[in-house]
Amino acid sequence: MKIKLFQIDPETDANNLLFMNYEWTMSHGGIHQGSYKLVFDGDVDAETLEDIFRIFNLEPPKGYRGRSMSVSDVVWAEGLGTFFCDSIGFKQLKKV
Numbered sequence: 429m430k431i432k433l434f435q436i437d438p439e440t441d442a443n444n445l446l447f448m449n450y451e452w453t454m455s456h457g458g459i460h461q462g463s464y465k466l467v468f469d470g471d472v473d474a475e476t477l478e479d480i481f482r483i484f485n486l487e488p489p490k491g492y493r494g495r496s497m498s499v500s501d502v503v504w505a506e507g508l509g510t511f512f513c514d515s516i517g518f519k520q521l522k523k524v
Contacts, residue, residue: 429474430506433484434464435494447499449515459512459521464502467494477503477511477518 436446443457453459472489474480483489484497497503501513502521511518 432504433468434502435467436463437465450512450519468492
């Protein structure tokens with residue numbers, strides 16, 4: 429599956445949203461593309477978002493430049509859409 433994984437860059441996190449859940453994030457300014465950096469763009473052997481989470485916590489692929497996947501990360505998965513990694517599960521993000 430082709431994916432892109434984005435993580436908040438602490439240097440551009442003006443609202444201190446790193447590791448905050450979806451509800452907190454939305455009530456404190458929302459998701460801002462400029463606060464995120466692309467840490468992976470490629471193919472992984474995954475079928476679900478949970479597979480992606482497992483891969484980026486237990487067996488990160490070559491070329492991965494980020495930390496373990498966690499709350500506040502955003503993942504785009506081909507054929508599935510774009511999702512916010514929440515405290516429990518994922519929240520699908522709408523296109524703007």
